[in-house]
Amino acid sequence: MGRTGMGRPLPNPAAETRSFWEGCSEGELRYQTCEACGVVQITPRSVCSHCQSALLAWKRSSAVGTVLSFTTVHRAPTEAFRAMAPYTIVMVDMNEGFRLMVNCDRALLPTLAIGGRVRIGFEDVDGMKLPHAQALS
Amino acid sequence: MTMNAFITGAYDTAVGKLPGSSCMGLHAEAALGALADAGLTVGEIDGVLCAYSFTEPHLMLASVFCEVLGIHPGTCLAIQAGGATACIMIMQAAALVASGQCQNVLVVTGDNRLSGLSRDGAVAALAEVGHPQFERPFGISVPAAYALVARRYMHEYGATSEQLAAIAVQHRTHALLHPKAQQRTPITVSDVLASKEIASPLRMLDCCLISDGGAAVIVSSKAAAAGTRHKAVEILGAGQGHTHEHIVAAPSLTDFGCKSSSATAFARAGVTAADIDVAEIYDSFTITLLVELESIGFFERGSAGIAAERGDLGIGGRLPCNTHGGLLSYAHSGAAGGMFHAVEAVHQLRGHAEARQVRDAKLAFVHGDGGILSAHCSLVLGVH
Ligand SMILES: [Zn+2]
Numbered sequence: 347m348g349r350t351g352m353g354r355p356l357p358n359p360a361a362e363t364r365s366f367w368e369g370c371s372e373g374e375l376r377y378q379t380c381e382a383c384g385v386v387q388i389t390p391r392s393v394c395s396h397c398q399s400a401l402l403a404w405k406r407s408s409a410v411g412t413v414l415s416f417t418t419v420h421r422a423p424t425e426a427f428r429a430m431a432p433y434t435i436v437m438v439d440m441n442e443g444f445r446l447m448v449n450c451d452r453a454l455l456p457t458l459a460i461g462g463r464v465r466i467g468f469e470d471v472d473g474m475k476l477p478h479a480q481a482l483s
Numbered sequence: 484m485t486m487n488a489f490i491t492g493a494y495d496t497a498v499g500k501l502p503g504s505s506c507m508g509l510h511a512e513a514a515l516g517a518l519a520d521a522g523l524t525v526g527e528i529d530g531v532l533c534a535y536s537f538t539e540p541h542l543m544l545a546s547v548f549c550e551v552l553g554i555h556p557g558t559c560l561a562i563q564a565g566g567a568t569a570c571i572m573i574m575q576a577a578a579l580v581a582s583g584q585c586q587n588v589l590v591v592t593g594d595n596r597l598s599g600l601s602r603d604g605a606v607a608a609l610a611e612v613g614h615p616q617f618e619r620p621f622g623i624s625v626p627a628a629y630a631l632v633a634r635r636y637m638h639e640y641g642a643t644s645e646q647l648a649a650i651a652v653q654h655r656t657h658a659l660l661h662p663k664a665q666q667r668t669p670i671t672v673s674d675v676l677a678s679k680e681i682a683s684p685l686r687m688l689d690c691c692l693i694s695d696g697g698a699a700v701i702v703s704s705k706a707a708a709a710g711t712r713h714k715a716v717e718i719l720g721a722g723q724g725h726t727h728e729h730i731v732a733a734p735s736l737t738d739f740g741c742k743s744s745s746a747t748a749f750a751r752a753g754v755t756a757a758d759i760d761v762a763e764i765y766d767s768f769t770i771t772l773l774v775e776l777e778s779i780g781f782f783e784r785g786s787a788g789i790a791a792e793r794g795d796l797g798i799g800g801r802l803p804c805n806t807h808g809g810l811l812s813y814a815h816s817g818a819a820g821g822m823f824h825a826v827e828a829v830h831q832l833r834g835h836a837e838a839r840q841v842r843d844a845k846l847a848f849v850h851g852d853g854g855i856l857s858a859h860c861s862l863v864l865g866v867h
Contacts, residue, residue, distance in 0.1 A: 357616035367616075388732050389617050415638075415736055417630035419622055420680040423610030427622040435621050437631055437731065447614075447731045449621050460638045476620055 354426040356474050362392040365404045370475040375407040375466050377444040386443035409466040410482065411440035416450075416458055436479045438464060450479035457481070486751065488577030489708040489715035490864065491587070491701050492521025493829040495822075498696035498814035499665040500597050506539040507551045509593030509697030509819070514552065517699040522712035523587055528701075530558035530579050530588035534568045534818030537608050538599035548591065558585055565612070565853025566765050567723075568592070569698075569821030570860035573849075574721040576702035586707040593697025594817035605693045612854060614729040626690055626768065628730045628855040630682035633770035635736040637684065640777075644684055646788025647769040648675035651688045651811055653796045654766065658808025660798075660839040665694050666812045689769040691810035691820070698822035700829065716832050719754070719846075720863035722747025730855040738778060740859035741852060745779040748848075752863035756780045759863075760844040761831045762802055763824035765852045766809040775850060776804070779861070803841045806831060821851040825862070832866045 359367040369376035378387040382399035393400050414437040422428040434455060438446045446466065450458065469478035494516030496509055510533070518525065531554070533545035541547050545561040558579060564571045569592060576588035596605050606624060613623040636642055652672055658664035670688060678687040708715040724740025724747075727733040749755055756779060764779075766772040776787040781802050782795075790796065796804040807813045807827040810820050828847040830836045836844075849862040 355619045415631040415635040418683045419627045423624035
């Protein structure tokens, strides 16, 4: 498949995710809540996953969460990631109830554990800011 | 109970690295093999279900296949549900014959992923199932997503890498009994633990193979089944369960749709997990099988790994499982990977499984899962 030789895939913001990525570029982590039923959306979307209302509002997150799971990838899926390997992928359940998949600071690795608390910062990747797990303090 | 649908033909091609094979060539061989097995002619097929291909991708794969074979069925469509595809196709074929829309539905899969794509190419293509904005930018791969499940499952229920390795070893032991299996070198738990790290905690021998190969079954109505060559295998129950697509959005990392899909299938068949004689369950990774065995209820939470170490999954064990060697040691060629499980169940229920035959196998459970434990389909098959 042709993708093997291409660069790291960057997010291509769509209508329902633009505010998330704009927030990242401004150093602010955002999430969606439903104005009809109050449910926090696990990932950004165009209608509420609980009541299907389109009235979704963006809020600012405290950027603190708990590690749900993590893995260190040794065999990367594409050439761009092979240059980074080994790298760690962390799934974080954020305090507000949404979820992120991110990479993490090398400094966090020795203490990285399920249930551990982490802060989400931002990392510059090819001119885009991507969320990134860091030590809490 | 009955769903008024019967598997009357089944066929699996050679598997492994098959130089000179092609996606459509494997489809044709599998289809004609299943027809010959059933004793049906091409003209008696009035429905065709295909899946998908990586090496010859097409928006209308079933139409492409019918063009190749030169047939013009009244019903023809392709289904895509990742590793759940084979079981979902069989469930859909059962609905077509039970409702009277078709008499004989050909369900055919095949791909030459190994010779046509290479291992790197297949890994890269599969990584594209990751969420384009919230997973792929961080380097997700299918093994990495399953590794996230494995780490969490080990944390919550105490499963160990040694237990996962025991599952891989059991599959290899079964593959050694199958003359067609792709991997026929014996392995030990230490070999698994010493194999290359892929995405911690999963290692190379925790991961499925990449293969060339094809497989097909024919699903017939009760009337059409009456004149076929072998004792028909009845589709007694079927069910699906769907909870998410991307692992980042999964409601749980330890509980998945296999619980509801199997509950529905068992209820429709009027049986329980304890009644099953042989199980053929999707094993894309060792952790996949462990999670499914426990969620479905074959073993208590936290005990399937111990059961694997004890030999419970072996032929003659408490639940003979993946008697052909599974995706881990027999073969995995796209949607055909899941179809190999269904074909093996037919071999077992007919008593044609030779060295790996489970004695008196009358009731089989077949399960497929697609995505990252996202889409599930369970079947209960039986002979009288
Ligand atoms: Zn809502």
